[in-house]
Amino acid sequence: MINALRGMKDLTFEESERFVHIVTTAIKVSKKYGYSYIETPILEETKLFKRSVGESSDIVGKEMYQFMDKGDNDVCMRPEGTAGVVRSFVQAKLDRRQNEKFKFYYYGPMFRYERPQKGRLREFHQFGCESFGEASVYEDFTIIQMIGDIFKALGIGYDLQINSLGCPECMPPYRKKLIGFLTECKDELCEDCNRRIDTNPIRVLDCKNEKCQTLLTNSPKLIDNLCDSCESDFEKLVKLLKSENIDYVVDTNLVRGLDYYSKTAFEFVSNNIGSQSAIAGGGRYDRLVEFLDGKPTPAVGFALGIERIMELVQMPEVEREGYYLGAMEESLVDTLFPLASKKRATDKVTLEYAAKKLKAHLKGADKVNARYCAVIGEDEMQNGTIWIKDLVEKSETTISQSDF
RNA sequence: GUAGGCGUAGUUCAGUUGGUAGAGCACCUGUUUGUGGCACAGGUUGUCGCGGGUUCGAGCCCCGUCGCCUACCCCA
Numbered sequence: 001m002i003n004a005l006r007g008m009k010d011l012t013f014e015e016s017e018r019f020v021h022i023v024t025t026a027i028k029v030s031k032k033y034g035y036s037y038i039e040t041p042i043l044e045e046t047k048l049f050k051r052s053v054g055e056s057s058d059i060v061g062k063e064m065y066q067f068m069d070k071g072d073n074d075v076c077m078r079p080e081g082t083a084g085v086v087r088s089f090v091q092a093k094l095d096r097r098q099n100e101k102f103k104f105y106y107y108g109p110m111f112r113y114e115r116p117q118k119g120r121l122r123e124f125h126q127f128g129c130e131s132f133g134e135a136s137v138y139e140d141f142t143i144i145q146m147i148g149d150i151f152k153a154l155g156i157g158y159d160l161q162i163n164s165l166g167c168p169e170c171m172p173p174y175r176k177k178l179i180g181f182l183t184e185c186k187d188e189l190c191e192d193c194n195r196r197i198d199t200n201p202i203r204v205l206d207c208k209n210e211k212c213q214t215l216l217t218n219s220p221k222l223i224d225n226l227c228d229s230c231e232s233d234f235e236k237l238v239k240l241l242k243s244e245n246i247d248y249v250v251d252t253n254l255v256r257g258l259d260y261y262s263k264t265a266f267e268f269v270s271n272n273i274g275s276q277s278a279i280a281g282g283g284r285y286d287r288l289v290e291f292l293d294g295k296p297t298p299a300v301g302f303a304l305g306i307e308r309i310m311e312l313v314q315m316p317e318v319e320r321e322g323y324y325l326g327a328m329e330e331s332l333v334d335t336l337f338p339l340a341s342k343k344r345a346t347d348k349v350t351l352e353y354a355a356k357k358l359k360a361h362l363k364g365a366d367k368v369n370a371r372y373c374a375v376i377g378e379d380e381m382q383n384g385t386i387w388i389k390d391l392v393e394k395s396e397t398t399i400s401q402s403d404f
Numbered sequence: 405g406u407a408g409g410c411g412u413a414g415u416u417c418a419g420u421u422g423g424u425a426g427a428g429c430a431c432c433u434g435u436u437u438g439u440g441g442c443a444c445a446g447g448u449u450g451u452c453g454c455g456g457g458u459u460c461g462a463g464c465c466c467c468g469u470c471g472c473c474u475a476c477c478c479c480a
Contacts, residue, residue, distance in 0.1 A: 003471080058478050062405095080480085110480080115405085117474060126480060192477085258479090267480090278480055305480030328438075362440035377438065391440070 007122025038104035040084035052083040054259025077111035095294035119276030128303035135298035163254035170227035280304035322348030324365035328377035
């Protein structure tokens with residue numbers, strides 16, 4: 001027997017229904033906010049992710065499905081969605097259309113070579129949105145509001161964490177300050193943190209090590225070191241969240257794992273799905289378009305993890321629907337066949353090809369959750385009729401086959 | 405990469421100090437020669453993950469191996 005690869009999962013029955021429900025709900029909401037669909041390739045040049053997500057990130061450093069293709073190109077399966085969308089945005093020269101706004105939503109598989117566990121697969125699915133050309137913090141808020149709408153429509157609860165990651169003006173001086181602080185206590189920090197002091201000091205902030213976290217309580221906070229513009233944007237965001245009654249927590253250690261974020265960063269978290277608790281995350285990335293050779297274009301976006309959300313959504317009960325057709329004599333299936341074809345124009349129809357006793361047909365109708373069970377037996381054949389039972393009302397009628 | 409747990413029927417699981425495999429659910433049949441869900445009665449289903457070892461005898465003990473799950477890590 002051949003099994004699916006480790007960390008890759010098949011979805012069927014209620015699981016696949018839940019998957020589709022989440023995607024269609026997210027699409028419905030994002031369309032209300034003016035987003036349109038963008039489809040980008042799963043396979044991209046490795047360079048794209050090195051330059052956007054960042055070589056210092058774990059995603060690029062050790063988790064990519066990367067290989068040389070038959071044309072000797074260094075390629076990889078996308079580990080996230082934003083880079084491809086931005087590449088596409090630049091390739092289509094949308095960055096030259098200054099003062100225009102572009103809003104895209106996407107969904108599809110992402111690949112990261114990690115050890116699978118609850119809420120973490122090697123092939124997983126994200127739904128995401130990217131808004132280009134809008135520098136206003138109102139847009140940051142609107143995106144958060146939209147995610148809230150999606151979760152509300154899906155009927156799931158969450159905690160919202162926000163932070164500001166600063167901009168090219170305030171981040172570098174803060175970074176220096178932080179490196180100074182970390183170097184002073186480096187002997188007490190864990191191995192990973194020591195390595196990160198040089199490679200990516202900001203990531204030290206969300207180290208899970210308890211001892212490190214204790215030391216970090218006295219570390220300089222970026223939120224206290226923002227430039228005027230970043231600070232007023234963050235205050236405005238907080239004000240908007242308050243006025244719209246969206247609960248939030250400021251988490252000064254919230255650092256996006258991808259290098260391209262700046263200013264607003266946020267994460268939606270659920271505490272009911274195991275240790276992989278982030279169900280959506282995103283923020284502003286005003287410099288990414290530039291990194292990928294486009295004209296400087298402000299942008300904000302987010303992605304949500306469909307599999308993680310699947311753990312949280314309850315599907316509404318499915319009601320009985322459509323017709324089940326069955327014959328009690330083998331020779332009568334031919335009579336049933338055109339009736340089924342005709343009925344499918346308007347209703348869901350299940351046609352049983354094998355002749356069975358009435359009782360077996362009723363059971364069969366139950367099994368496919370049909371509303372009506374329609375059967376032709378000897379009597380009906382002689383009279384040119386069909387017997388129909390409403391499985392909900394428990395009522396039955398016999399009508400002419402031509403009226404069916 | 406590291407650590408812990410688990411692999412027995414379609415499924416969820418039980419299986420005693422080693423003695424030749426079981427239950428619920430599901431499925432099929434019947435009670436009802438043409439009336440579903442409920443009830444009752446009966447029935448079908450196994451490479452006990454795989455390979456080796458110990459033993460008269462292994463689902464059980466030992467070694468190896470593969471797979472799954474959870475956690476670290478990372479992140480959606």
